[in-house]
Amino acid sequence: MVSENELKKLVEQVLLEMTSKGTKAPAKAENTTSVEVEDGFIEDITTVDIKSQLLVPNPADAKGYLKMKQATPARLGIWRAGPRYKTETALRVRADHAAAQDSVFSYVSEEFLKEMNLFSIETECVDKNEYITRPDLGKKINSEGIKAIKDNCKMRPQVQIYVSDGLSSAAIEANIRDVLPAMIQGLEGYRISVGTPFFLKNGRVGTMDVVSETTEAEVTCVLIGERPGLVTAESMSAYIAYKATVNMPEARRTVVSNIHSGGTPPVEAGAHLADIIKLMLEKKASGVDLKL
Numbered sequence: 391m392v393s394e395n396e397l398k399k400l401v402e403q404v405l406l407e408m409t410s411k412g413t414k415a416p417a418k419a420e421n422t423t424s425v426e427v428e429d430g431f432i433e434d435i436t437t438v439d440i441k442s443q444l445l446v447p448n449p450a451d452a453k454g455y456l457k458m459k460q461a462t463p464a465r466l467g468i469w470r471a472g473p474r475y476k477t478e479t480a481l482r483v484r485a486d487h488a489a490a491q492d493s494v495f496s497y498v499s500e501e502f503l504k505e506m507n508l509f510s511i512e513t514e515c516v517d518k519n520e521y522i523t524r525p526d527l528g529k530k531i532n533s534e535g536i537k538a539i540k541d542n543c544k545m546r547p548q549v550q551i552y553v554s555d556g557l558s559s560a561a562i563e564a565n566i567r568d569v570l571p572a573m574i575q576g577l578e579g580y581r582i583s584v585g586t587p588f589f590l591k592n593g594r595v596g597t598m599d600v601v602s603e604t605t606e607a608e609v610t611c612v613l614i615g616e617r618p619g620l621v622t623a624e625s626m627s628a629y630i631a632y633k634a635t636v637n638m639p640e641a642r643r644t645v646v647s648n649i650h651s652g653g654t655p656p657v658e659a660g661a662h663l664a665d666i667i668k669l670m671l672e673k674k675a676s677g678v679d680l681k682l
Contacts, residue, residue, distance in 0.1 A: 435478065436485050445469045445479070463621040463652065483620065490618035493560035494518070498589065502563050506570065508553060508589040509542055511535030515592040528594035531601075539588070539604050547585030549577055549667055550607035554593030556627075558615030564624040565649055565656045569613060572660025580668050595629050595643070602634035609670050610634050611663065616647060625650045628663050632676035642677040644670070 441459045446467040449455050459466050468479045475483070495518045503510055514530045515521040521528050531539075543550070551573065555562055570587065577584050585605055590597060595614060602610040609632055616625040627647040634642070644666060649659040670676050 435482050436489065438482075440465065440482065445476070486620040486623075489560075490620065490623045493558040493615070493618045493623035494522075496559045497591070498555050498559045498562050502566075503589050506553075506566060506587075506589075508587055509538065510589045510591060511538045512591045513593050513597060518592070521592040525594055528592055529596035529600070531590070531597060531604075535590070536600075536604060539601070543586040543588065543605055544583075546606045548583045548607070548671060549609045549611065550585040550601060550605045551587050551611045551613070552590055552598075552601060553587065554590040554597065554612055554614045556593060556595075556614035557617045558623055558625065560618070560623045561615035561626040561650065562613075564651070565626045565659075566613065568656035569626070569628075569649065569660045569663075572657045573611075573663050576661050576664025577667060580664065582664075582668065582671065598629060598631060599634045599636045599638060602631065603636060608633060609667050609676070611667065622650055622652055625653060628659070630663070630667060630670065630676060632670050632674060632680075639677075642679070644676045644680060 441463070442456070443459075444452055444456060444467075446455065446469050449467070455467060465479070465483075469476055471477075474480070497518075500510075512532055512535055513521075514527040514532050515524060551570070553562060553566055553570070574584055574587075585607055590601075590612075593612070593614065595612065598610045598612045601607075601612070609630060611628055611630045613626060613628050616627050618625065625647070626649040627645055628649065630644045630646075631638070631642055646654070646659060646663060646666070648654055649656060654662070670680060673680055
């Protein structure tokens with residue numbers, strides 16, 4: 391696997407070798423948005439909107455082709471060089487894969503947590519490698535974390551919200567600034583008491599059951615980074631449960647997924663989550679038992 395920084399260095403090295411050998415960079419094809427090469431370097435290809443790229447040469451219906459691409463994030467009409475992807479497409483796939491990998495193995499910054507006023511606790515995972523290989527430890531909060539919850543959190547709130555990096559730290563930093571305030575504002579507008587938000591490092595969804603039992607909240611909600619893909623590394627989910635308990639059936643959880651700028655917008659998601667939680671409190675149910 392290649393990290394994003396390593397990929398950029400590889401691209402620069404290849405282009406420098408081309409320049410030193412007198413090889414000219416290919417001219418920009420007509421009807422494409424490919425990036426020009428200048429002085430042996432190319433611009434950051436991840437900033438190019440793939441939905442606007444017309445990579446098929448001489449399409450019969452260019453307007454219809456671009457309209458179709460606007461309806462999906464899939465890589466449609468990427469064309470080829472013989473049996474292989476063209477260079478720009480291959481580099482974009484590798485760059486998106488590197489961004490996904492980075493989001494899994496990087497951490498949410500301390501500056502961000504301070505900005506959001508979230509105190510931080512940890513599960514029993516000591517690092518990302520253990521988090522990936524030992525999902526069971528990601529469902530348990532260490533003793534220091536349990537003590538921090540008891541010392542800093544409001545006990546027996548109607549709703550306890552917390553944030554966890556999960557499988558994408560990038561998702562947290564991209565969405566929490568909008569989701570969390572909108573969610574709290576919506577709940578307070580319904581006169582629903584909200585506990586003390588905090589951040590859980592190396593957390594799995596199942597940790598919400600421990601948080602629920604520790605705080606004795608009626609409803610517990612975790613905002614957690616989703617497993618990243620090649621479309622985006624910034625997708626976040628919200629898992630919510632009414633009176634969650636350790637080892638309860640997964641069917642008791644309600645989930646709202648695909649929260650990101652290209653899916654459900656963060657502010658809209660925050661308001662929607664407040665509505666769902668209000669209904670949970672009214673019906674005293676969650677998951678398959680909750681009739682939306």
